[in-house]
Amino acid sequence: MTLNLCVLTPNRIVWDSEVKEIILSTNSGQIGVLPNHASIATAVDIGILRIRLNNQWLTMALMGSFARIGNNEITILVNDAEKGSDIDPQEAQQALEIAEANLRKAEGKRQTIEENLALRRARTRVEAINAIL
Amino acid sequence: MAMAALRREGRRFAPMISPRPITALRSSPLAPSLEDECPIGVRYISTQVVRNRMKSVKNIQKITKAMKMVAASKLRAIQTKAENSRGLWQPFTALLGDLPSANVKKNVVVTISSDKGLCGGINSTSVKISKGFHKLNSGPEKETKYVILGEKAKAQLVRDSKKDIELIITELQKNPLNYTQVSVLADEILKNVEYDALRIVFNKFHSVVSFVPTVSTVLSPEIVEREAESGGKLGDLDSYEVEGGETKGEILQNLAEFQFSCVMFNAVLENACSEQGARMSAMDSSSRNAGDMLDRLTLTYNRTRQASITTELIEIISGASALEG
Numbered sequence: 322m323t324l325n326l327c328v329l330t331p332n333r334i335v336w337d338s339e340v341k342e343i344i345l346s347t348n349s350g351q352i353g354v355l356p357n358h359a360s361i362a363t364a365v366d367i368g369i370l371r372i373r374l375n376n377q378w379l380t381m382a383l384m385g386s387f388a389r390i391g392n393n394e395i396t397i398l399v400n401d402a403e404k405g406s407d408i409d410p411q412e413a414q415q416a417l418e419i420a421e422a423n424l425r426k427a428e429g430k431r432q433t434i435e436e437n438l439a440l441r442r443a444r445t446r447v448e449a450i451n452a453i454l
Numbered sequence: 455m456a457m458a459a460l461r462r463e464g465r466r467f468a469p470m471i472s473p474r475p476i477t478a479l480r481s482s483p484l485a486p487s488l489e490d491e492c493p494i495g496v497r498y499i500s501t502q503v504v505r506n507r508m509k510s511v512k513n514i515q516k517i518t519k520a521m522k523m524v525a526a527s528k529l530r531a532i533q534t535k536a537e538n539s540r541g542l543w544q545p546f547t548a549l550l551g552d553l554p555s556a557n558v559k560k561n562v563v564v565t566i567s568s569d570k571g572l573c574g575g576i577n578s579t580s581v582k583i584s585k586g587f588h589k590l591n592s593g594p595e596k597e598t599k600y601v602i603l604g605e606k607a608k609a610q611l612v613r614d615s616k617k618d619i620e621l622i623i624t625e626l627q628k629n630p631l632n633y634t635q636v637s638v639l640a641d642e643i644l645k646n647v648e649y650d651a652l653r654i655v656f657n658k659f660h661s662v663v664s665f666v667p668t669v670s671t672v673l674s675p676e677i678v679e680r681e682a683e684s685g686g687k688l689g690d691l692d693s694y695e696v697e698g699g700e701t702k703g704e705i706l707q708n709l710a711e712f713q714f715s716c717v718m719f720n721a722v723l724e725n726a727c728s729e730q731g732a733r734m735s736a737m738d739s740s741s742r743n744a745g746d747m748l749d750r751l752t753l754t755y756n757r758t759r760q761a762s763i764t765t766e767l768i769e770i771i772s773g774a775s776a777l778e779g
Contacts, residue, residue, distance in 0.1 A: 329545070331633035331719055333538045364705055387712060389545060396545040398716070400633070 324356055326372065328381065328397045335381070335402045336372075343395065344371040345388060360391035365399060367441045369449050380405035382449040384442055405449040413450055417443040501762065504755045508748060515744035521572070522737035529662070529730035535631070536659060536723040543670075543720050546713045558650035558677055560599075561591050562620070564643070564718070565611070566656040566725045567604035569627055574732035576657045576725075577606040579667045584655050587669070588615065601643055603722070620647050631726065633719050640715035650677050652714060656721040657728035663735060665728035670721060672714045675706040 326343060328336040344353045346368035352361075365388050370381045384401040420440040427436040565584045567577045584607070588598045601621045602608050608622050621643060629635050652672040657665040 327541075327545075329541050331539055331542055331716065332535070334541055362705070362709070364708060387709060398542065398545060398712070400637075 324354065324393050324395055326395045326397070328370070328383075328399065328402055330399055330402050335404070340372050340374050342373040345397070346370070346383075347388075354390055354395060356393055358390055358393075362387070362389050364388075365397060367438070367445055369445060370397070370402075380449045382408065382442075382445045384445070403446065403449070408446050408450050410447075410450050413443065413446040417447050419443075501755060501758050504751060504758060508751045508755065511744050511748050511751065515741050515748065518737045518741040518744065522734050522741065525730045525733040525737065529727060529734065532631070532723060532727050532730065533659070536720070536727045539716075539720045539723050542716045543713070546716065558673075559596055560648060560650040561587070561596065562599050562601060562647050562649040562652050563587055564601045564652060564654045564721075565603065565607045566654065566721055567602070567607035568725070568729040569605045569625060571606065572733060572736060573729050574736040576665055576667075576728055576732045577604075577610070580655050580657060581607050581610045583667050583669065584611070585615070587653060587655070588618070599647065599649075601647060603639075626722065627726070631723060633715075636719040636722055637715040640711070640718045644711055644714065650674050654717060654721045656725040657732075659724045659727035659731060662731045665732060670717050672710065672717055675703065675710050 323339040323341060324343070326336055326338065326340045327334070342353065342355050344351055345363075346352075346366050347363050348366050351368075352363070365383055365386055367385045368383060370383050372379045372381065382403045382405065383397070383399045386397075386399045388395065388397040390396075417440075420436065420443040424433070424436040424440050427433045563584045565580055567580055584600065588600075591598045598618065600611060600615060600619045601623075602611060602619060603623045603626060605624050608624060611619065623639065623642075626639075651674065654670045654672070656668060656670075658668040660666055
């Protein structure tokens with residue numbers, strides 16, 4: 322029994338095939354999904370999605386939104402998603418540093434929140450690369 | 455022999471020559487009047503006029519052909535984006551269902567149209583559907599408000615439904631059409647308008663020649679709860695355990711907002727595709743019409759030219775024969 326996983330962003334379909342297991346990070350923690358999981362509709366946080374195909378783990382950086390799990394079909398709708406293998410380590414590290422610098426400089430509540438989000442996104446991308454290695 | 459024939463022709467033409475004021479002719483539409491007068495062959499219409507008209511029709515034909523090609527290339531660019539975004543709202547429909555028949559008190563109709571004209575009838579059909587919806591849903595308890603995207607719908611709806619318009623957004627195409635822009639737009643709409651159900655009216659792009667006006671419905675969370683209790687498609691929603699936040703209500707609210715922005719994104723892209731496709735076919739038919747008009751004008755031109763040559767010949771010959779005889 323395998324799960325059918327669909328990861329969709331507004332611009333394209335990032336992933337659409339069968340997997341054995343996934344680990345998803347939601348607002349209330351990480352959940353692991355195996356075949357025949359109970360039906361769930363959940364919000365997805367900015368974090369890493371781990372996919373297991375035949376004892377090999379793949380990572381993907383997700384930038385938040387929704388997931389629906391039911392009848393061995395998982396649909397994840399995210400604002401943006403990048404496969405770990407597609408991210409350039411240098412560039413991700415740089416983005417992380419820039420985001421951290423911006424956060425320190427941020428003034429006012431709105432900017433702080435925005436920079437916080439940018440920092441989390443950058444951190445997720447770096448983690449996605451590191452997790453494969 | 456030839457002279458006799460020409461003299462006969464001269465006699466045939468002579469009684470029919472009637473002086474006609476040139477000004478009156480110029481003011482009336484050129485093509486039908488020329489076709490009436492030409493068999494008589496009077497030299498009162500100059501070839502210059504016909505030639506000017508031919509030049510302007512040819513220019514118009516060139517312009518419409520160019521516009522068609524521009525529209526075709528823009529269509530290619532947007533079409534892939536629209537098809538990719540189609541997969542986005544399907545899970546929502548699978549989960550929450552698309553209920554056009556939901557009976558709600560506050561309807562908000564979001565009409566999506568184009569900013570520029572010359573794109574066939576797509577804007578009029580969208581406006582017609584929006585107005586029909588308004589009429590259907592205006593009663594003692596129910597009310598309908600408009601949110602308008604695009605200049606063309608604004609021009610048509612401002613005339614008679616001015617008091618029902620909540621928000622007008624124009625010049626969408628100036629910003630690049632990606633999800634971030636549209637989500638900002640969706641955010642604006644959700645903040646300023648209170649609604650029970652949002653109906654998005656747009657033209658769905660089926661193919662280059664077919665654009666179907668469609669209505670997508672997005673329900674607010676309270677209505678979703680209400681419909682879920684009454685069973686049907688939404689009844690399955692309760693069987694889903696909802697996680698990832700404080701309360702189920704909060705998640706459903708987020709879900710509804712996300713659904714709205716996804717559906718808007720798809721609707722805006724599809725409408726843009728339909729606009730380009732409609733413009734392509736409109737410009738194509740107008741180039742063809744211009745070509746037809748050019749053919750007719752060429753025939754008229756040749757006839758006029760031959761008529762003037764004939765009358766000159768007649769004058770010369772009759773003058774010459776008058777001198778002889």
